[in-house]
Amino acid sequence: MYHYEHPRPAVTIDLAAFMLSAGELRVLLIRRDAEPFAGEWTLPGGFVHSEESLEAACGRVLSAKARLERVYLEQLYTFGAPGRDPRDRVISVAYYAILAADQRYSGPGQWHDAQALPKLGFDHAEILSTALTRLRAKLTYSDIGFEFLPEEFTLGEAQRAWETILGRPLDKRNFRKSLLEKGRVQATGKKSRGGAHPPAMIYKLGEDQAQLST
Amino acid sequence: MYHYEHPRPAVTIDLAAFMLSAGELRVLLIRRDAEPFAGEWTLPGGFVHSEESLEAACGRVLSAKARLERVYLEQLYTFGAPGRDPRDRVISVAYYAILAADQRYSGPGQWHDAQALPKLGFDHAEILSTALTRLRAKLTYSDIGFEFLPEEFTLGEAQRAWETILGRPLDKRNFRKSLLEKGRVQATGKKSRGGAHPPAMIYKLGEDQAQLST
DNA sequence: ACCTAGTAGTGTATATAATACACTTCTAAA
DNA sequence: TTTAGAAGTGTATTATATACACTACTAGGT
Numbered sequence: 468m469y470h471y472e473h474p475r476p477a478v479t480i481d482l483a484a485f486m487l488s489a490g491e492l493r494v495l496l497i498r499r500d501a502e503p504f505a506g507e508w509t510l511p512g513g514f515v516h517s518e519e520s521l522e523a524a525c526g527r528v529l530s531a532k533a534r535l536e537r538v539y540l541e542q543l544y545t546f547g548a549p550g551r552d553p554r555d556r557v558i559s560v561a562y563y564a565i566l567a568a569d570q571r572y573s574g575p576g577q578w579h580d581a582q583a584l585p586k587l588g589f590d591h592a593e594i595l596s597t598a599l600t601r602l603r604a605k606l607t608y609s610d611i612g613f614e615f616l617p618e619e620f621t622l623g624e625a626q627r628a629w630e631t632i633l634g635r636p637l638d639k640r641n642f643r644k645s646l647l648e649k650g651r652v653q654a655t656g657k658k659s660r661g662g663a664h665p666p667a668m669i670y671k672l673g674e675d676q677a678q679l680s681t
Numbered sequence: 682m683y684h685y686e687h688p689r690p691a692v693t694i695d696l697a698a699f700m701l702s703a704g705e706l707r708v709l710l711i712r713r714d715a716e717p718f719a720g721e722w723t724l725p726g727g728f729v730h731s732e733e734s735l736e737a738a739c740g741r742v743l744s745a746k747a748r749l750e751r752v753y754l755e756q757l758y759t760f761g762a763p764g765r766d767p768r769d770r771v772i773s774v775a776y777y778a779i780l781a782a783d784q785r786y787s788g789p790g791q792w793h794d795a796q797a798l799p800k801l802g803f804d805h806a807e808i809l810s811t812a813l814t815r816l817r818a819k820l821t822y823s824d825i826g827f828e829f830l831p832e833e834f835t836l837g838e839a840q841r842a843w844e845t846i847l848g849r850p851l852d853k854r855n856f857r858k859s860l861l862e863k864g865r866v867q868a869t870g871k872k873s874r875g876g877a878h879p880p881a882m883i884y885k886l887g888e889d890q891a892q893l894s895t
Numbered sequence: 896a897c898c899t900a901g902t903a904g905t906g907t908a909t910a911t912a913a914t915a916c917a918c919t920t921c922t923a924a925a
Numbered sequence: 926t927t928t929a930g931a932a933g934t935g936t937a938t939t940a941t942a943t944a945c946a947c948t949a950c951t952a953g954g955t
Contacts, residue, residue, distance in 0.1 A: 474731045475689040478761075478772055517688045517770055521761040545759045545774045547692075547735040556731055558692055558774075560759045623902065640905070641943065664902035665950035837931065854934070855914065878931035879921035896955100903950075912941070921932075 476547070476556040480524045481512035481591065483543070483598035484564040486578060487615045492632050493578035494595060496585070503553050504588025510595065511576055512559065525562045535572065539565040539614035543598055551590045563598040565614040568628075582634060606632055610651065613672050621659050621667035622646060650675060690761070690770040694738045695726035695805065697757070697777040697812035700784070700792060701829045706846050707792035708809060710799070717767050718802025724809065725790055726773065739776045749786065753779040753828035757812055765804045777812040779828040782842075796848060820846055824865065827886050835873050835881035836860060864889060 484495040496508040515524045525540055540562055547558040566572060579585065581599060584592070605611045606629060613620075615628050626642045646652045650673040658666035698709040710722040729738045739754055754776055761772040780786060793799065795813060798806070819825045820843060827834075829842050840856050860866050864887040872880035 472691075473728055476692050476729060476731070478690050478692060514687055515690060515761070515772070517690070518763050520763060521759065521772075542759060545735065545756060547729070547774065549732050549734060558729070558735075558772075560761065560772075621903085638944070639903090640945085643904080645942095659903095661952080662902070663900060663950095663952040665904080667903055835932085852915070853932090854916085857933080859913095873932095875923080876931070877921095877923045877929060879933075881932055898955075899953090901951090904948085906945105908944085910941100910943075912939100914939075915937085916935105919933085922930090923928100925926100925928080 474556075476558045477552075478515045479512050479557055479559045480515060480521055480528065481510045481546075481559045481561045481594055482525055482528055482564055483510055483561065483595050484529060484566060485581070485598075485602065485615075486566040486570070486572070487568050487628055487631055488578060490627070490631060492581040492634075494581045494584070495572070495576045496579050496587070497576045499588055507588040508579070508585045508591075509588045510561075510591045515560075521560050521562070525564065529564060530574065535566065535570055537567040537570060537614070537618075539611070543594070543601060546590055546594060548590070559594075561594045561598070563602065565602075565611070567617055568615055569617040603633055610672065619655060619657070619669050619671050621669055622652075623667055625652075625670075646670075688770075690772045691766075692729045693726050693771055693773045694729060694735055694742065695724045695760075695773045695775045695808055696739055696742055697724055697775065697809050698743060698780060699777065699795070699812075699816065699829075700780040700786070701782050701842055701845055702792060704841070704845060706795040706848075708795045708798070709786070709790045710793050710801070711790045713802055721802040722793070722799045722805075723802045724775075724805045729774075735774050735776070739778065743778060744788065749780065749784055751781040751784060751828070751832075753825070757808070757815060760804055760808060762804070773808075775808045775812070777816065779816075779825070781831055782829055783831040817847055824886065833869060833871070833883050833885050835883055836866075837881055839866075839884075860884075 482495075486493050486495070495511055497511050499505055499507055499509055511528050513524060513528045515521060519527070521542070522540055526538070529535065529538065543561040543563050545558065545560045549556060551557065551559075572578075584595065587595065602611070612625070612629055612632065615632070616625060622643050625646060626637060626639065629642065630637055652670040653673050655669045655671055657669040659669055660666060696709075700707050700709075709725055711725050713719055713721055713723055725742050727738060727742045729735060733741070735756070736754055740752070743749065743752065757775040757777050759772065759774045763770060765771065765773075786792075798809065801809065816825070826839070826843055826846065829846070830839060836857050839860065840851060840853065843856065844851055866884040867887050869883045869885055871883040873883055874880060
């Protein structure tokens with residue numbers, strides 16, 4: 468197995484980072500300066516360094532210049548087709564990340580509406596499409612949606628988040644029922660202030676669920 | 682991004698190949714000769730060559746010396762923790778494979794009962810555990826189970842396959858109902874011969890499902 | 896003081912899906 | 926002829942998912 472060595476492919480991570488902002492599901496994109504795909508948008512990514520884990524590489528790419536606390540990170544798929552980078556054989560382990568709405572991202576790149584994406588370089592449109600499919604699927608059978616919210620939230624905020632991610636309206640009573648049954652969320656006792664409406668109960672993620680987002 | 686180059690990790694694939702045999706769910710394992718983990722069992726694997734896809738590398742590892750027709754292959758997860766191979770930084774893209782019961786495998790390695798595994802080298806116990814979890818989950822919401830069966834099968838054979846994979850008995854009428862409704866399987870009109878029981882109708886995978894196993 | 900806009904909050908009925916459960920029939924082998 | 930073993934077949938119950946409409950409260954503007 469180690470008797471002789473083939474040329475090694477490069478290994479990178481690519482990151483589909485999602486965030487809710489201004490009622491849109493947004494994705495972080497980087498504009499490329501150099502060929503190939505100069506002028507097009509790509510997902511942020513980078514080489515995996517010799518002694519860092521794949522997750523550490525994601526963290527480095529995402530928060531080199533940022534100060535991020537709550538970031539959900541999950542491996543998505545590994546893209547390794549020969550020719551996906553025209554320069555060299557590059558195998559990319561794709562991850563997707565979710566930044567909570569109360570985070571401030573100050574690194575490079577721009578946040579784009581996931582519903583209206585520009586043309587993407589490399590195979591990043593495929594990566595992003597895979598990430599969106601996974602994200603929407605997990606929204607219904609896991610607690611991943613809470614990663615988009617601050618630690619405390621009202622049920623109305625949660626419903627607007629879910630609707631933005633799925634891109635379709637949800638029934639209010641059924642949505643509330645699904646969060647309230649089985650202790651997925653628990654009331655904090657506090658009530659929201661402000662807004663042209665009655666104060667809303669503030670909830671947090673249920674204790675049993677807190678570490679089980681996947 | 683390409684201004685200077687870090688040392689490149691090696692990229693391998695590791696393969697959890699499953700097959701039903703003698704009423705057991707079996708996994709292909711290779712006994713290691715050399716250190717590290719000499720004498721222990723590992724999943725078959727190998728380096729990804731310069732110009733081959735990840736799937737092609739899996740196919741090469743699995744069928745170098747075998748003559749295999751029906752092999753289901755699906756990417757599982759990428760394991761890249763530093764130190765998972767004590768010799769070198771190795772990033773392994775794990776796949777799992779399913780061989781249909783009527784295939785003959787003649788390559789290296791031994792087929793082991795997945796319920797009674799020996800000690801595995803590297804992090805292969807974790808890979809295999811991930812594969813088993815995924816396999817069992819997909820059995821209930823996809824048509825992946827049919828990959829274990831020959832193209833034509835009776836409902837009894839299918840139920841025994843499902844029960845072997847899940848490791849628990851299933852209700853006969855509910856199982857048959859779930860396969861027959863919505864055209865998941867279609868009757869061929871032929872009947873089985875032999876056995877101390879009435880002839881059974883022979884089915885094949887429904888036409889709509891034939892290419893949708895994932 | 897009044898009006899308006901906007902969200903909070905609340906139950907029930909229906910449809911669909913999942914589960915539990917037992918007997919008769921047919922064939923091969925002893 | 927007997928026995929063992931699988932084939933085949935319905936219904937009742939439970940749980941889950943979906944559809945659907947009104948009142949109450951607050952902020953802000955008139």
